[in-house]
Amino acid sequence: MASEVNTDFLQDKKLDSIAADILRPVGITQGFVVWMGFLGISLMGCIYAYSIQWDKGLIVTGLRDYTSWGMYIANFVFFVATSLVGMLISSILGLIGFKWVKPIARIAEIIAVAFAAVAGLVIIIDMGHPERLGNVFLYGRIQSPIVWDVTVVITYLTISILLYFLPLIPDLAISKGRMNHTPKWLQNLYEVMSVKWQHTPEQYRLLMKAIRILLILIIPTAFAIHTVTSWLFAVTLRPGWDSTIFGPYFLTGAFVAGSAAVVIVMYFVRSNYKLDKYLTNHHFDMMGKLLVLVSIVYLYFNINEYLVPAYKMKTAEAIHLHDLFVGEYAVMFWSVQLLGLVLPIILLLFSFFRKPFSMLIISIVVLVAAWFKRFLIVVPTQDHPFLPKQYVPQAWMVYQPTVIETAITVGTLLLVLIIITILVKFFPVIPIWEMAEEQHELDHKSQK
Amino acid sequence: MSQNSKDASPDHGNLEHGSTNSRRDFFKNFGLFGAVAAAGGAAIYSGYNYEETKPGANFVRVLTADNRIIEVPKEGFKDIKVDLNQLQKQGREGLKGHRFVMVIDLAKCRNARKCITACQGAHHLRPHEYHINTLVMQESEHTAPYFMPKPCQHCDNPPCVAVCPVDATFKRQDGIVLIDNERCIGCRFCIAACPYSARLFHWEEPLMAEADKGTPYNVELNVPQRKGTISKCLFSSDRLREGKLPYCVSACPNGVYYFGDENQDSVTNGTTKETFRLSELLKVNAGYQLMPELGTKPRVYYLPAKNRLFEFKDDKDPVKSI
Ligand code: SF4
Numbered sequence: 223m224a225s226e227v228n229t230d231f232l233q234d235k236k237l238d239s240i241a242a243d244i245l246r247p248v249g250i251t252q253g254f255v256v257w258m259g260f261l262g263i264s265l266m267g268c269i270y271a272y273s274i275q276w277d278k279g280l281i282v283t284g285l286r287d288y289t290s291w292g293m294y295i296a297n298f299v300f301f302v303a304t305s306l307v308g309m310l311i312s313s314i315l316g317l318i319g320f321k322w323v324k325p326i327a328r329i330a331e332i333i334a335v336a337f338a339a340v341a342g343l344v345i346i347i348d349m350g351h352p353e354r355l356g357n358v359f360l361y362g363r364i365q366s367p368i369v370w371d372v373t374v375v376i377t378y379l380t381i382s383i384l385l386y387f388l389p390l391i392p393d394l395a396i397s398k399g400r401m402n403h404t405p406k407w408l409q410n411l412y413e414v415m416s417v418k419w420q421h422t423p424e425q426y427r428l429l430m431k432a433i434r435i436l437l438i439l440i441i442p443t444a445f446a447i448h449t450v451t452s453w454l455f456a457v458t459l460r461p462g463w464d465s466t467i468f469g470p471y472f473l474t475g476a477f478v479a480g481s482a483a484v485v486i487v488m489y490f491v492r493s494n495y496k497l498d499k500y501l502t503n504h505h506f507d508m509m510g511k512l513l514v515l516v517s518i519v520y521l522y523f524n525i526n527e528y529l530v531p532a533y534k535m536k537t538a539e540a541i542h543l544h545d546l547f548v549g550e551y552a553v554m555f556w557s558v559q560l561l562g563l564v565l566p567i568i569l570l571l572f573s574f575f576r577k578p579f580s581m582l583i584i585s586i587v588v589l590v591a592a593w594f595k596r597f598l599i600v601v602p603t604q605d606h607p608f609l610p611k612q613y614v615p616q617a618w619m620v621y622q623p624t625v626i627e628t629a630i631t632v633g634t635l636l637l638v639l640i641i642i643t644i645l646v647k648f649f650p651v652i653p654i655w656e657m658a659e660e661q662h663e664l665d666h667k668s669q670k
Numbered sequence: 671m672s673q674n675s676k677d678a679s680p681d682h683g684n685l686e687h688g689s690t691n692s693r694r695d696f697f698k699n700f701g702l703f704g705a706v707a708a709a710g711g712a713a714i715y716s717g718y719n720y721e722e723t724k725p726g727a728n729f730v731r732v733l734t735a736d737n738r739i740i741e742v743p744k745e746g747f748k749d750i751k752v753d754l755n756q757l758q759k760q761g762r763e764g765l766k767g768h769r770f771v772m773v774i775d776l777a778k779c780r781n782a783r784k785c786i787t788a789c790q791g792a793h794h795l796r797p798h799e800y801h802i803n804t805l806v807m808q809e810s811e812h813t814a815p816y817f818m819p820k821p822c823q824h825c826d827n828p829p830c831v832a833v834c835p836v837d838a839t840f841k842r843q844d845g846i847v848l849i850d851n852e853r854c855i856g857c858r859f860c861i862a863a864c865p866y867s868a869r870l871f872h873w874e875e876p877l878m879a880e881a882d883k884g885t886p887y888n889v890e891l892n893v894p895q896r897k898g899t900i901s902k903c904l905f906s907s908d909r910l911r912e913g914k915l916p917y918c919v920s921a922c923p924n925g926v927y928y929f930g931d932e933n934q935d936s937v938t939n940g941t942t943k944e945t946f947r948l949s950e951l952l953k954v955n956a957g958y959q960l961m962p963e964l965g966t967k968p969r970v971y972y973l974p975a976k977n978r979l980f981e982f983k984d985d986k987d988p989v990k991s992i
């Protein structure tokens with residue numbers, strides 16, 4: 223990202239058409255009302271499910287003393303994982319200088335904000351005493367990875383919100399005069415949120431500087447958040463978790479899930495908002511290549527994670543792996559590995575499959591598989607503690623997620639969708655000024 | 671009140687191997703505890719319980735924190751209710767000068783499960799909620815099966831304590847690992863971290879939640895138990911404070927348990943009340959620890975299940991018995 227912004231683009235006529243394109247879908251439409259109504263009503267049901275859990279305790283879940291972390295924690299890992307894509311796209315690819323990420327960057331940040339925000343909530347849902355959350359700050363012990371996790375999740379969320387909001391400011395200022403089709407309160411909101419932006423070169427210089435600092439800061443933060451999340455497992459002595467590569471294993475897995483999520487949102491933004499001009503086939507093609515790349519790296523870590531212990535077959539590891547390869551979890555395991563990782567890699571190597579619609583389908587499969595992958599990381603390990611499980615009721619022996627638990631988990635997904643929908647619908651989803659600037663530069667060059 | 675001081679000295683001798691020195695220490699602890707509770711110079715609660723009155727006189731003898739015996743007029747007596755702060759403070763401090771250990775003789779265990787019921791009774795637990803559980807073990811296909819009581823190992827390098835985000839589970843100076851359910855946030859990280867599956871979580875309202883309402887929480891007994899928090903074996907630290915042996919140890923009919931103090935190198939059998947040298951007992955019987963390769967440094971030792979004088983009868987199905 224260049225630190226000097228040539229503000230000439232503001233005089234360019236192209237700005238008007240770009241702004242018009244991107245702002246057209248902004249505001250309340252019938253489709254939006256129906257969709258939000260659906261999400262809202264479903265969410266009510268899930269909140270009701272949580273109220274039951276609040277009242278009766280975690281007994282309403284399938285969790286018991288042996289498998290005491292289940293769907294919620296798997297979901298938490300999944301959310302943290304998916305949110306990392308914000309860092310991958312805006313920071314790593316952006317800073318390296320890939321121009322094609324510009325129209326996608328904001329979508330990636332929206333995903334980062336939505337998933338990171340709800341991830342915090344998911345962990346609270348899993349707690350036996352959510353009202354004691356403050357104890358973590360009052361009595362926090364520096365040795366505990368949970369304290370590290372809380373710290374980095376909050377930091378990551380804060381930086382992600384800033385990275386979403388700062389580049390939005392010039393857009394809000396540009397949009398102010400062009401929002402006649404939207405409700406008054408939204409216009410007022412733009413007025414407030416654009417913080418008296420005047421488009422002076424000095425303002426742009428400062429903005430770019432701030433963004434650049436944040437883009438650099440978010441890289442270690444993002445690495446930390448997911449590495450620490452992996453350490454919640456890796457610091458224990460349990461076979462299946464007791465691994466030294468969990469950090470990079472989680473991190474690379476995160477990029478797979480996140481890239482898939484970006485493609486899905488891109489697809490719907492493009493088709494619903496008619497933004498084909500900005501989210502072109504080329505962008506999907508590039509995202510496809512990115513997905514292949516991160517998937518291959520992830521596959522490499524998977525091979526390491528499973529093959530090395532499988533070669534040695536230490537007693538406890540052997541029981542765990544047996545469960546995954548041919549036992550109770552075999553169907554889930556192989557579906558996740560083959561459909562969610564190997565097949566997408568093969569397909570996406572062909573440009574034929576890197577078209578928007580097939581990308582959408584592949585990404586949905588990848589994302590669903592990514593969720594189950596987290597489940598496979600969290601749950602089966604606890605099924606086989608070192609000492610036998612004896613003299614306990616049947617429910618203690620096997621983990622069977624309940625309806626309430628599932629409903630609550632679905633609720634958190636709905637919440638993510640709600641946040642994404644609001645951000646996508648009420649604010650320009652593609653950076654107007656960056657598009658205009660790029661266009662201006664292009665035109666300028668060709669004139670010369 | 672009419673007890674004489676000899677009776678009042680709890681069966682500490684068993685535990686202490688008759689060491690007068692530590693006995694004095696022991697009373698000193700009581701004195702200290704009393705002195706704190708009686709801030710303001712009132713009489714000392716524990717002394718009140720343990721000391722006799724002079725017949726006919728309105729004076730009571732009490733032991734002070736600095737080990738003096740003084741007389742206090744009875745009218746000046748105020749019964750101090752042991753409150754939460756006091757219990758929390760003493761619970762976190764532990765019993766100074768001790769390093770508690772347990773030795774479990776597997777050769778004698780017949781899976782009577784009396785230890786378990788005694789423990790569950792004391793800690794208000796349901797039949798499937800274990801601080802201690804007896805497991806049916808078999809090392810490999812051709813080795814003999816045996817019963818293994820498994821309490822919390824009170825590890826000296828406890829993974830559960832390391833991971834707890836709020837210091838709700840902690841290690842005391844006397845070696846005991848406790849859980850403070852007033853502080854526990856219910857994240858269950860400690861369950862994930864404990865390799866001995868020694869912890870339980872209150873998924874639902876605890877068994878005696880209603881009945882225990884209003885009782886001040888005693889961290890050394892972990893009663894009242896609380897929904898949404900952890901519970902675990904406490905080495906009966908409430909009993910140790912009174913100089914008694916743990917609930918499970920006293921309840922075993924088969925002489926499986928020895929309990930004592932590493933600092934004094936002595937352990938007492940809970941059934942026979944015989945006292946042994948810890949180091950000797952472990953040496954002679956080839957004592958060992960559970961999964962020492964994990965580096966947790968357990969404070970519970972096992973004596974191998976050799977020369978058993980009875981048939982191994984696993985008449986209780988370990989999986990379906992509940
Ligand atoms: S046995 Fe488990 S609960 Fe007990 S101290 Fe060791 S790690 Fe902690």
Ligand code: SF4
Pocket residue numbers: 833834835836837838839849853854855856857858859860861899900
């Ligand atoms: S469940 Fe309670 S005791 Fe266990 S780690 Fe969490 S806060 Fe600590």
